[in-house]
Amino acid sequence: MNRTEVAALLGAASAVDPKVPQPDPDVLTMWAGILDDVPADVAGAAVREHYRHNGETVMPADIVEYWRAVRRDVAERRHTAELRAHAADRRPDLRAIRDGIARVTAALAITRGVDPEHAEAEAEARRAFLAVPCTWCKAQPGAPCTGPGGKPLTKQAAHDARLADALTSTR
Numbered sequence: 001m002n003r004t005e006v007a008a009l010l011g012a013a014s015a016v017d018p019k020v021p022q023p024d025p026d027v028l029t030m031w032a033g034i035l036d037d038v039p040a041d042v043a044g045a046a047v048r049e050h051y052r053h054n055g056e057t058v059m060p061a062d063i064v065e066y067w068r069a070v071r072r073d074v075a076e077r078r079h080t081a082e083l084r085a086h087a088a089d090r091r092p093d094l095r096a097i098r099d100g101i102a103r104v105t106a107a108l109a110i111t112r113g114v115d116p117e118h119a120e121a122e123a124e125a126r127r128a129f130l131a132v133p134c135t136w137c138k139a140q141p142g143a144p145c146t147g148p149g150g151k152p153l154t155k156q157a158a159h160d161a162r163l164a165d166a167l168t169s170t171r
């Protein structure tokens with residue numbers, strides 16, 4: 001805040017506290033110097049808060065401390081919001097982890113040539129490795145693996161590398 005804002009602040013504070021310093025040039029210079037990074041509305045809130053439960057005359061340090069607490073609160077709220085957004089981003093992965101173990105087990109059974117017994121299990125397994133890209137044939141998530149000439153694989157459901165990645169991502 002600048003000298004004009006400090007003068008207004010001290011004027012307002014003097015209404016409740018006769019011991020508040022008079023806004024003479026030296027006082028304004030000192031206060032404005034100490035509070036130069038504090039927004040005027042925050043300083044106003046700090047003074048209000050101070051006199052709500054304090055009989056002592058407000059000092060610049062009280063206002064600086066209040067400003068620090070406000071910024072700490074904002075930083076914490078932002079941090080919490082970021083963590084929440086992060087958690088929301090990851091929620092599908094967590095669900096995949098929970099469901100994935102059984103699916104990938106079935107997927108590995110397919111590649112080993114073990115009949116997974118149920119077509120449904122195979123479909124479940126397909127969904128599990130379809131969630132990850134294939135580093136072998138560069139199939140994107142959701143797209144099936146392809147062999148030479150872009151033909152679908154016949155001997156296995158997906159490339160081994162992709163099944164391994166699917167397994168890793170569900171651990």
Ligand SMILES: [Zn+2]
Pocket residue numbers: 134135136137138139144145146158159162
């Ligand atoms: Zn592939």
